[in-house]
């Protein structure tokens with residue numbers, strides 16, 4: 001499973017990249033807004049220079065021509081840019097056209113299996129089901145991942161399933177069990193994957209015993 005961080009924050013991206021387990025980054029307009037007064041295109045370039053992997057940057061146009069224009073501009077920023085396209089009618093047209101031009105795409109805002117099927121047929125490189133937002137409305141986000149995995153397997157689609165809107169480590173675990181290709185998560189969730197009280201307690205014990213051992217050896221005549 002590939003790990004992406006879902007942020008436009010360079011410090012978080014640097015830290016995640018430093019862990020050596022980062023495969024890419026996803027951004028969206030809300031995450032860019034959270035960074036305050038930054039130039040979007042410059043920030044996308046900086047992210048691409050920080051992480052060796054796919055970096056999703058989203059278009060904000062909602063009609064075909066505008067999406068294509070933004071997609072071309074974004075794709076020129078760096079070879080690793082993946083253009084994020086919303087799952088609407090003109091978005092499906094744009095996915096097909098960009099696929100024909102060889103520009104990588106991530107189809108975003110997916111909330112149903114049939115939307116995912118359409119995106120795959122249109123040639124999307126990634127599909128982003130938003131599992132947390134589905135759970136937020138008391139529905140079953142992980143069920144959606146499972147259904148998309150089955151549908152894509154049935155027909156041999158190569159579109160990668162990018163579990164998005166991840167809120168906690170259990171989302172990552174269940175997405176991995178379901179066979180999602182990628183999990184994109186906030187940096188805090190990535191670090192939370194490490195956490196276990198028995199690991200901390202066990203390490204504390206090993207280190208204390210090691211000190212005792214060294215002390216006992218020093219005292220041995």
Ligand code: E4P
Pocket residue numbers: 006026027028108128130132133164165166184
């Ligand atoms: C995916 O690419 C989106 O940027 C993201 O995962 C949305 O997550 P949210 O529901 O926490 O905003």
